[in-house]
Amino acid sequence: MELHRESILSQTDVSFSLAKQLISTDFKDKNVIFSPLSIHILLGMIAAGSKGPTRDQMLGFFKSSSIEELNSLLPQHVTKVFSDGEPLGGPSLSLVNSVWVDQSLSFKPHYKEIIQNGYRAASYRVDFLTKVSFVRSFS
Template sequence: MTSICESNTNQENFSLCVAKQLFSLEKSDNIVFSPLSLQVVLSIIAAGSKGPTQQQILDFLDFKSINHVNLFVSQLVSIILKDAAPAGGLAFL
């Protein structure tokens, strides 16, 4: 089972990989992106895909299986909603 530390390491590696790629291609110093948003969107795409496409996305995200993706997203949701109001809403970190 993937630990929260391993998920954090995967997220950090993914973030650095994307940042290096963006900064190597873009000539501007003003770049804003959300690696977490990209990782979540690609995780959703991976969950809905099969075969070689799913495996390529998992390899890019550095997850061993779709179960690891599900665990990462589950941990992410529990952290974001940890202190949420009973009526709903996000926790302010």
């Protein structure tokens, strides 16, 4: 439980760092809305598919000790925050969440499982070179 608490505190610190960076840019005299959770989920999906120095940098950014820790924490947020609260009178939130790769590439089964089951994101193989249409990758 202590590790989970530390992970949440680390993610909160990351969110404040993002907000501080955003506020210190050219938006000083403007209203700004951003979603730290959306950014965390996006970067978490990237981290889940990375390895080597890129993964190390992503884990450093998230202040996380392992990809397993990150892959257990962020999908919990997806499950809890984006569950339909309508039957209880609560909000129903959604997020546009998907991963797209060129049709010449394929998803590694473990990564595809994390993306679809953990992050509840769609995965698509598309022809980035010549076509605009896409093929769903659920099979």
